[in-house]
Each structure stands twice: as structure tokens, then as C-alpha cells.
Amino acid sequence: MDRSMKRLVNSFAGIIGSATLFLATLLSSAAALAQEALPDQALSHNWQLGLPPAESPVAVSGHHFWNLLLILSVAITGLVLVLLSYVIVRFRAKANPVPSKVSHNTLIEMIWTVVPVIILLIIFVPSMRFLYYTDRSVDAQMTIKATGNQWFWSYQYPDEGFEFVSNLVPDEDLKPGQHRLLEVDEPIVVPVGTKVRVQTTSVDVVHSWAVPSFFVKIDAVPGRLNETWFEADKIGVYHGQCSELCGIRHGFMPIVVHVVSKDDYNQWVQRMKKEYGSIETPSKTVKLASAEDGATRVPVQ
Numbered sequence: 001m002d003r004s005m006k007r008l009v010n011s012f013a014g015i016i017g018s019a020t021l022f023l024a025t026l027l028s029s030a031a032a033l034a035q036e037a038l039p040d041q042a043l044s045h046n047w048q049l050g051l052p053p054a055e056s057p058v059a060v061s062g063h064h065f066w067n068l069l070l071i072l073s074v075a076i077t078g079l080v081l082v083l084l085s086y087v088i089v090r091f092r093a094k095a096n097p098v099p100s101k102v103s104h105n106t107l108i109e110m111i112w113t114v115v116p117v118i119i120l121l122i123i124f125v126p127s128m129r130f131l132y133y134t135d136r137s138v139d140a141q142m143t144i145k146a147t148g149n150q151w152f153w154s155y156q157y158p159d160e161g162f163e164f165v166s167n168l169v170p171d172e173d174l175k176p177g178q179h180r181l182l183e184v185d186e187p188i189v190v191p192v193g194t195k196v197r198v199q200t201t202s203v204d205v206v207h208s209w210a211v212p213s214f215f216v217k218i219d220a221v222p223g224r225l226n227e228t229w230f231e232a233d234k235i236g237v238y239h240g241q242c243s244e245l246c247g248i249r250h251g252f253m254p255i256v257v258h259v260v261s262k263d264d265y266n267q268w269v270q271r272m273k274k275e276y277g278s279i280e281t282p283s284k285t286v287k288l289a290s291a292e293d294g295a296t297r298v299p300v301q
Ligand SMILES: [Cu+2]
Pocket: 148, 206, 207, 208, 242, 243, 244, 245, 246, 250, 253
């Protein structure tokens, strides 16, 4: 090959190389954009009234039950207020110089015993129905096992065979638009419209895995495996926090759930399998970080 030919081949290879690099940069920045474009769902805001929007069937049922309780408690409080006001005015000392000696009234005593029992029954039936609805994750399409650690969460995807640690993003590393004490370095990702079984346990003290938008709050107890489920109907980022006082850094172990399309989920699973696969030896899969070293996690060797 003569010199000019070599130069031509070299410059051609150079053009292909830079085109590939350009394409790769474009694709990765598009992926980053797609990741950033996930809308934040249901963060609380100033002057908010009521619960965050329900984004899972469990949350929808939970809101109905909550509304029933709200109506009942407003009615009871209102009735007690009216009765007290009546008594205060009607039986005040000035208007009754000679006090009444009445001490029993069988009918009224029956009423104030039976009516609360009826109210409790009205609460009991939907309460039990709701409890068992949240409790049974029949026909779940996937499983996530969340393990509480002092003070971070680690997650296993047993169907996919990987495990990873999710650590708080410290204040100094927050990007614009991120929320203090509510962001993690490695969020859990689930596909939209998929029934997810959540199992919780703990390696040290009692923690609680809670995401308000899904109406999930379940204790993570050492030596026990608790279970609940959710099915997110909207793509986005959902935030939660440990909700059981578990020690000095209890407020520093947030939960972040990314709900993405099924394609994005599959891509994510492939990446995680490469980075954190081999669940047979979970102790080798991740180095569990201590409170001091904050964000340490080591992929499989
Ligand atoms: Cu905790």
C-alpha cells in the first residue's frame, strides 16, 4: 500500500471512529435525558391537604377507607361538640341553682353503648377487607426483596439474580432539582402496570419500607419476611423513607422507585445483571456500606 493510500484509509478510519463516538455520546445523553425526564410523582408541597395522589390499586382502596374514617370521625367529633355545647348552656350553674340528682338513665346508657359498637363494626368490615387486600400478593409478576440496614436499604431481584445497595445522596452531591434526604445513588426500577411483590426484612433493627403514593408501609424485621405489593400505573419517580425509628441515621435512608416502560426496565435489568449479578453469593455481590463510608458499593469481582 503506498503512502497516499494509507493516509486515505487512516482518515477514513478516523471519520468512522469520530462518527461512532458522536453517536455513542448522542445516545448516552439521550438516555440520560430520558432518565431525567421521569416526572417526580406526588412529592408533598406547601399547604397540601390530604394524602398524595393514589398511584397503585392498594392506594386507591386505602384512600376509600381513609375517606370513610374521615367522615365518621368528623361526624363523631361534630356530635360530641353539639352535645357538649348544649350541656354547657342548658345546665350552667346560673340557670340551675338547685342541681339535678338524676344519675341513671337506662335508655341513654344503652344508646351510648350500642351506637359505638355499631360504628366499630362499620369500621371493622372494610378494615379487615383492606388489610387482607394489601397482604396477599397473589399473581405477582415480579418480586423485590428490600433489606433494612443501619442505615441504608439493599435490594434483591431474585427472579433476575442480582442484588445492590441503595445509598443516600449526600447534600453536597445533589444535582439541581433533586430533593434533600430523598435521593439515592441506585434507585429501584420497576416496569409500569406490573404487580410487584415487595418482601421486607432487616439485618439489624426494625426498619419500615414506606412509599406513600403506593400506600405501602411495611416493617422490615430481623429474622422475619414480611410481604405486600404495589402496581404503579404511572411512569415517574416515587419517593419514600424508612418509617420506623431505627437509630441515629434513621432520617438518612430514603427509598426511590423509578417506574419506567417495560423496554427501559429490561435495559436496566441487563445493566444491573452485568454489574451486580450472581445472587448465589450475596455476600460477595455487594459490600454493605457502613454509616461512615456512606456510598460504598462494590460490584461482583
Ligand atoms: Cu431504618
